Amino acid sequence: MAGKYYVVWEGGAPGIYDSWPACQAQVSGRKDAKYKSYANKQEAERAYREGWKKHWGQGGAKGSSASASKSAGAAQKLPLSPEQAEREIDFDSVSVDVGTRGNPGPVEYRGVDTRTGDVLFSVGPISKGTNNLGEFLAIVHALAYLKRQGSAKTIYSDSRTALKWLRQKEVETTLARDASTAEIWELVDRALSWLRMNAYPNKVLKWETERWGEVKADYGRKG
Numbered sequence: 636m637a638g639k640y641y642v643v644w645e646g647g648a649p650g651i652y653d654s655w656p657a658c659q660a661q662v663s664g665r666k667d668a669k670y671k672s673y674a675n676k677q678e679a680e681r682a683y684r685e686g687w688k689k690h691w692g693q694g695g696a697k698g699s700s701a702s703a704s705k706s707a708g709a710a711q712k713l714p715l716s717p718e719q720a721e722r723e724i725d726f727d728s729v730s731v732d733v734g735t736r737g738n739p740g741p742v743e744y745r746g747v748d749t750r751t752g753d754v755l756f757s758v759g760p761i762s763k764g765t766n767n768l769g770e771f772l773a774i775v776h777a778l779a780y781l782k783r784q785g786s787a788k789t790i791y792s793d794s795r796t797a798l799k800w801l802r803q804k805e806v807e808t809t810l811a812r813d814a815s816t817a818e819i820w821e822l823v824d825r826a827l828s829w830l831r832m833n834a835y836p837n838k839v840l841k842w843e844t845e846r847w848g849e850v851k852a853d854y855g856r857k858g
Contacts, residue, residue, distance in 0.1 A: 744773035778835050
């Protein structure tokens with residue numbers, strides 16, 4: 636599976652890059668850099684043609700000057716050299732993320748090899764759920780997946796809420812239990828049951844998005 640693609644609208648050399656280090660070289664230290672990752676080349680090419688005003692920053696073209704400043708500040712924090720990344724990130728790991736269309740809305744999640752981006756498992760779309768429930772399911776799925784393999788690999792998630800639910804082995808959500816949410820609630824109940832019946836050696840850690848960029852399993856749907 637190919638990795639993500641990075642569009643640089645404003646930076647050292649605007650264009651489309653197929654790796655974070657290549658993108659990083661164009662945006663590192665540039666306060667006005669505008670760039671974003673996409674799941675495939677077609678999306679990246681379209682976004683590059685349409686321009687940064689439609690895609691970059693919170694709410695795309697509607698991003699305020701405050702959000703632009705925040706994004707620029709984040710851009711200064713993000714770049715890491717390959718050497719720094721190797722020191723800070725356990726690449727021999729599994730990264731998980733969720734993709735949603737509305738919250739609540741259809742939910743899908745996946746786990747990928749952190750180093751290569753290869754998809755290890757993928758579930759969905761589930762008819763109706765929330766972002767946090769999807770993140771929680773992804774983590775537990777990764778734990779069960781690695782246990783079947785006898786692997787103690789680390790798992791990364793960018794959801795503080797899902798990590799909290801994992802620690803307490805309980806979810807706290809306002810999503811109603813009804814016919815429209817029966818599918819995701821069945822999966823959540825099974826995940827909670829698995830957690831209560833199984834021990835695991837794996838570290839489950841927060842992916843530090845502001846410093847490391849989007850988690851490798853990201854669906855590229857953020858505004």
